[in-house]
Amino acid sequence: MERNTLGSASGEQLRLDAETAGAFLRKLGERLDYNINIMDRDGVIIASRDPSRVGTYHAAARHLLESGSREERISPGDHLPEGTKPGVNLPLEVRGDVLGVVGVTGDPQVVGDLAQAVKTSIESMIELEAMREAVLSRRSRKTSLMAYLLYEEAVPESAVLALAGKLGYDPAVERAALLLRLPSGKGAEEALSKVKALRVHDSQDIASALPDGSLLVFRRLCSEKAGDSAGDLGILSGYRREIRTYIQACIKATGIRDLACFAGSPQRDFSRYRGSYRQALWLASRVSAPGGEPVLILDHLDEYLLAQTPRIVLDDALALISARVPAELRRTLAATLEALEASGFNIKEAAARLGIHRNTLSARLERLSSFLGCDLRGDAGALSLSRTVAHYLELRGGIVQDAQRAR
Template sequence: MSAPLSRGLAQRVVDQVSPALAHNINVMDRAGIVIASRDPARIGTLHRGAREAAATGVPAVIHAGEEPAGARPGVNLPLTLDGDIVGVVGLTGDPATVLPVAQILVLTIGLLLTRERELDASARREARDRDLLSRLVNSDLDARAVGASLAGDAPRLAAPWRLAAVVDAPSPASAESRLPRNLLDITRRLESTGRFRWASFQGALWVLGRATEHDDDALAAAGMAAAAASGTTSNASATLLVRGDACPDIETLGGSAKTLGALLARPRFLPTGSPVLRSGELTAELAVACMPAETARHLASHVSGLSAVHRATVNAYLDSGRSISETARALFAHRNTVIQRLDRIAETTGLDPRDPRQSLTLRLGLVAARGWAT
């Protein structure tokens, strides 16, 4: 059986359709009590004709001179939602005049109520998931409450879990995360799968799902397909998906959430060469994001004298595991060219990329120089 018709919902719908009609509109519940009306004095009164219409499913037509107590001339038609009679819609006036209007009106109100209920359900889902996800990202972990939500609310999510965030690529002009421009399309695609929880806050779309290859691919596909629909495929990194670790328990999920929160708090440190980033590969970015400003600026000063070519060489060299051959292939350069560039980098910065400890300083310096907001 459908849920009872709420007064607030019924009144919102009456307020939407009333301006287009010259007649008074009433909405009664299944007991015949007026719960919404253009005439506030009618709310809360009993309409016996409506009670009969709700009980029998037969329209109640009231002519002048035949009005029972608490009623006025007009027509009262049963209101059906999801196959159940949930109330009655009444239109005051000469039945011969208002019946055709009432027949259209009850269909219109039914559609509006259905839509309003969907919006209410969506708002409740959004509020519920925002509370869950924002607590994971921002608050002390309440493992019991998180576990109850994951097991008790739809969609139910069993371990292992993965939290991810979707944002627009960081801009040099802004130090804050920005919601993806294709947010609505992404959430529609997520909703169609029935396998994710999501909420928007702090400039990001946060998405929680199971850490399975199937769900990982579904989330990535939602972001990329939405990017294509919005015409951003010319820039593969216009929308970034930052993916957390697979989490076998709630405590690990809480740690992953805090890590993502720290990364997204300083999005300008994020690399933009790939549309999908993994938090486990962003250790340098996380370290710089958590540093005091003075420390990060000092690190950035180590690489301030490097050209764009030399910075690209350091990154490629470190990404390759300090392999000169792999770096040469990645940069389409000769081995000797790579060696000469590494020598020049060491001379310019005083830090040799071939030394593991010094290469770490270079890596952090490059990240700091990428986006520290001065």
């Protein structure tokens, strides 16, 4: 079988460089007295225990490379050309690629076994170095991909797709940005390593430790399939369950019980991953997350959209109405609505959530209904308006000037 002397069959370029070869010989020289030469594919000595020979041409090595022989022995009694010394020359072969030649000077009968041992050691060194560089290359590519997804808006889509393809990421897979906030003193890199070690991630998850100590995971989702096949589960419930299951697995893998998770919306377009990430960031800045229970943007979408709407648009729509909300309601409107909706408008349960007497809550609800002229429990429009006004008041710090005086 003919050997490949040009490059790796796998497409990865294996190298035998002078610096690595020289370092190997310096280390080996501490234990051996024989001269050893390492030659490149052209037969040029790139490393030697005899420094004067580095950079010179080694005819026997070149002959070995051209002939494709497995070994070349030069005995002391041979008629040797000038500059040629007795010894054993062997090809350096890694993954079917001949990268060069190693030669050990001396009587072939004496140094033959040593030459084989040196050959094996050098080939192992090259293999390990190639593996190390492959890991570093993947990390570099992954860092670039994350930068493209999060920050580089002007990068061509073709460049992002090409880079994702090299890393094995399918662009058609549905993913959501999960921002994981760790307690103080917990390392993001260590936590990520534990999660990967226990196979919590799959090959389509894109994860990275962020400079602020958080973890960002573009988590592969199967909620769409769940909605198609699980009937009673549905898209939203399937999404919630997937994220919750993932976080529980992360907690088990890392041992971090108070791990906080903020989840952006699902995406299937790399250009929209940035938006999902920003949604998760917004959630982290606005909503507290109980350990083990993820906070989803889909459960806070009205607040998020309101926060993204230009201030002048909000003021035009809500300033006058919000300015007329009674002062005693402004301070409590958001919390009151949240408790009522969470309890299904059960006054007793909602009052318990707020830590107030049920009569106090009933009076508050009656005051709001009087202000609107309708009952929130039977008017979806009134409930939607109340919720929007509450969020608007929060955005404005609870202070809204009367629009008639402001204009």
